[in-house]
Amino acid sequence: MAKRKVTITDIADEAGVSVPTVSRVVNGRDDVSPATRARVEELLDRHGYRRRGTSGSRAALLDLVFTDLDSPWAVEIIRGVEEVAHEAGVGTVVSAIHDRAGSARQWLTNLRARASDGVILVTSALGPGIQDELRRLGVPLVVVDPAGSSAPKEPTIGATNWAGGMAATEHLLELGHRRIGFIQGPPRLLCSRARLDGYRAALDAADVPADTALVVPGDFYHEAGFTGCNRLLNLPEPPTAVFAASDQMALGAIEALRRRGLRVPEDMSVVGFDDLPEVRWSAPPLTTVRQPLSEMGRLAAQMALDLARRVQPASPRMELATELVVRASTAPPREV
Amino acid sequence: MAKRKVTITDIADEAGVSVPTVSRVVNGRDDVSPATRARVEELLDRHGYRRRGTSGSRAALLDLVFTDLDSPWAVEIIRGVEEVAHEAGVGTVVSAIHDRAGSARQWLTNLRARASDGVILVTSALGPGIQDELRRLGVPLVVVDPAGSSAPKEPTIGATNWAGGMAATEHLLELGHRRIGFIQGPPRLLCSRARLDGYRAALDAADVPADTALVVPGDFYHEAGFTGCNRLLNLPEPPTAVFAASDQMALGAIEALRRRGLRVPEDMSVVGFDDLPEVRWSAPPLTTVRQPLSEMGRLAAQMALDLARRVQPASPRMELATELVVRASTAPPREV
DNA sequence: CTGAAAGCGCTTACAG
DNA sequence: CTGAAAGCGCTTACAG
Structure with a gap:
């Protein structure tokens, strides 16, 4: 799945430019000609280049992405994800994409710079283009409560x-x-x-x-x-x-x-x-x-962490049990 | 304030060991004698060593720390912080410390590895020891709704x-x-x-x-x-x-x-x-x-980002206005 | 705007 | 358990 990690040397070779030039593009310097920059950026994107500093560091960051951060719902998921990530010594980056394409791009750029180890998407806040890009980056993706088709390529966590x-x-x-x-x-x-x-x-x-x-x-x-x-x-x-x-x-x-x-x-x-x-x-x-929202978060985090370590999850699709909780808002109808 | 960044070479010199040995300690390998490990770890901590990969990368991560992630309260703060951070192309790492000392340590270790650019603490979830350590690391700290004394050293954001x-x-x-x-x-x-x-x-x-x-x-x-x-x-x-x-x-x-x-x-x-x-x-x-919880989050994020860029905030202490919202749960007393 | 050269911080075998 | 050596990925002057 994940071929040899691309380095700026690889990109430089393929683009026919020097290593320092690629470095400049990666760092967003402005002393690069538009033509060169375009060519290098295209290659960077295509190969899913990720800055690696020196060599492979351990899983340290998990991304949790919502469309909006506007419900008490979200905090339950965050709590579950954070618990598992925290135990594993991994940080949880929370983002809201707001369905705006630019916002997703912004996030993706940041994610690449941070070398995130896995992404948990809540109700598929991302367009398919972005998902493809994640795949190219080799960043594992887990979807909680998926939106789209019933047979997504990514592992999913849901409830019954x-x-x-x-x-x-x-x-x-x-x-x-x-x-x-x-x-x-x-x-x-x-x-x-x-x-x-x-x-x-x-x-x-x-x-x-x-x-x-x-x-x-x-x-x-x-x-x-x-x-x-x-x-x-x-x-x-x-x-x-x-x-x-x-x-x-x-x-x-x-x-x-x-x-x-x-x-x-x-x-x-x-x-x-x-x-x-x-x-x-x-x-x-x-x-x-x-x-079980926080459980769903926990499971998603565990799965993303496993995938980051190249462990295949037991099942690519999981539904946690729901349970009826009877309290005081239901009673027999008047007429009975 | 922030003296020359420490490298593992500095630590190795001071500890009287080789560079690879320090590298092993930093990476938590187990093939280091307890004595050496202890000495090196002490030095690492004292100097606030942070992995730097190669050279200085831009501000990319803000840490938001709660005691617990168990209230709809939290999501409002998260939302504000995330908005500002997102706009600045910065990721928001959310953590819950749960008042357990080990948990704070764990988080701090991770924070160091991630080279976080700033910390926002909600109601001072951290002990003073950890706060001192952050200061040594040169990571700016902003406190939202402070717990302790009325004259903390850190900039604070509150409400009236x-x-x-x-x-x-x-x-x-x-x-x-x-x-x-x-x-x-x-x-x-x-x-x-x-x-x-x-x-x-x-x-x-x-x-x-x-x-x-x-x-x-x-x-x-x-x-x-x-x-x-x-x-x-x-x-x-x-x-x-x-x-x-x-x-x-x-x-x-x-x-x-x-x-x-x-x-x-x-x-x-x-x-x-x-x-x-x-x-x-x-x-x-x-x-x-x-x-205005999400406003408080926004302001805290802005301040932390400013501090990370060595911009002094306008005021080190700020209180946002509260406002009475009259709805349907209040009325004159019966007896009147 | 671009590249050859030097160098930095770190890690990976390898040897003992 | 530890270090000398080699090397990797990247950046920083510098020169043109």
């Missing part, structure tokens, strides 16, 4: 989202609910689709007809839970329970209910997904599907 | 905690509350003491006698808000409002009230401190004192 969606829905069915609303996650994420399918599968297994009006869009954030819940309440025949595909949306839904003077769980049951630490303390404490 | 504590209390006084409970933060933190003093100052200014029974201990976490609030409710003459020194404790307090069937704000007003993103969505949305 389908089973979790099913468990939450079964819980509501067992309480006697028949009309159960569902607030979706962003459809591009695999985990969103799996949760929705789990919901549908549970309804199906219970012979409850699926009403498409009961499934409303969302994006995992509070606001979407708020508006989604309002939408469900405005239905001619509103549901008696709401299953939100994330805890944040569940809290948004509870706020929508509170504003209408409806009580949880007396007037409406609400279930979330994630089990963020704070939902133990929401009013009322949230029934939700626990996703 | 005293003014915030006062503003929250004044708000409750204006609503007509006279018995206001206070749930404290950990007393070793400067910010905790300042919030308490702000609370007292407001009572004092309004000529409301301070009842020491109304001040209960806490540690910023949910649980402490829960038990603290229960303690206040069990008082012979309970308060009509609770000011918690953190949002998480405020949410814990709301849960304690809910369990007793008391409504917020009808039966009891609750104010928090921080304005974490999620408290906009608590039930009811929390009145709180906004602390």
